[in-house]
Amino acid sequence: MNKTMExxxxxxxxxxxxxxxxxxxxxxxxxxVSGLSLPMLLLFFVGVICWLxxxxxxxxxxxxxxxxxxxxxxxxxxxxxxxxxxx
Amino acid sequence: MNKTMExxxxxxxxxxxxxxxxxxxxxxxxxxVSGLSLPMLLLFFVGVICWLxxxxxxxxxxxxxxxxxxxxxxxxxxxxxxxxxxx
Numbered sequence: 001m002n003k004t005m006e007x008x009x010x011x012x013x014x015x016x017x018x019x020x021x022x023x024x025x026x027x028x029x030x031x032x033v034s035g036l037s038l039p040m041l042l043l044f045f046v047g048v049i050c051w052l053x054x055x056x057x058x059x060x061x062x063x064x065x066x067x068x069x070x071x072x073x074x075x076x077x078x079x080x081x082x083x084x085x086x087x
Numbered sequence: 088m089n090k091t092m093e094x095x096x097x098x099x100x101x102x103x104x105x106x107x108x109x110x111x112x113x114x115x116x117x118x119x120v121s122g123l124s125l126p127m128l129l130l131f132f133v134g135v136i137c138w139l140x141x142x143x144x145x146x147x148x149x150x151x152x153x154x155x156x157x158x159x160x161x162x163x164x165x166x167x168x169x170x171x172x173x174x
Contacts, residue, residue, distance in 0.1 A: 005140075005141060005144040008137050008140050008141050008144075009137070009138075009141040009144075011134070011137045012134050012135070012137030012138040012140075012141055013134075014134075015130045015131065015133055015134025015137065016130075016131055016134035016135060016138065018127075018130055018134075019127045019128070019130045019131035019134060020131075022124060022127055035122060037109065040105075040106045040109055041106070043102045043103075043105055043106045044102065044103055044106035044107075046102055047098070047099050047100075047101075047102025047103035047105075047106060048099070048103060050095050050096070050098045050099030050102065051096075051099040051103065053092075053095050053099075054092060054095050054096040054099055054147075054149065057092040057095075057096075058145050058147060060141075060145060062141065
């Protein structure tokens with residue numbers, strides 16, 4: 001049970017992280033940040049940091065893994081938004 | 088400590104959920120689904136279901152709350168993508 005649930009957690013981590021990466025890649029390639037909202041990105045970024053802290057508290061390897069990768073992804077989106085939004 | 092960490096979990100839940108809702112609203116209003124990838128949406132949808140199952144296992148109210156709302160949001164995005172993509 002314990003092991004099965006950790007596997008489900010890891011599947012969750014892989015799927016939601018994998019679904020997020022193409023957005024980062026697309027934004028990097030196209031430099032089109034018009035559809036991205038900076039306040040929303042910042043809220044999301046802070047939110048993911050909170051999830052990571054919470055993941056450590058819950059001693060959840062899948063939450064720690066997923067949120068570490070997502071923090072990096074979200075950071076890049078914030079960076080791209082600030083960098084490419086100066087028209 | 089216990090209570091503080093659950094509050095951080097709830098902040099995480101509110102922030103990441105709030106950051107997702109404008110996307111749903113925007114897609115609903117504009118019917119512009121060109122930037123959305125169906126395979127990615129489906130991966131994300133299944134991923135969030137796994138997170139919800141895992142959240143019950145971890146007995147985490149904030150994970151259960153966040154992922155329930157996100158499942159509904161992701162479901163709408165999948166629905167909009169299928170409905171509005173027939174050009």
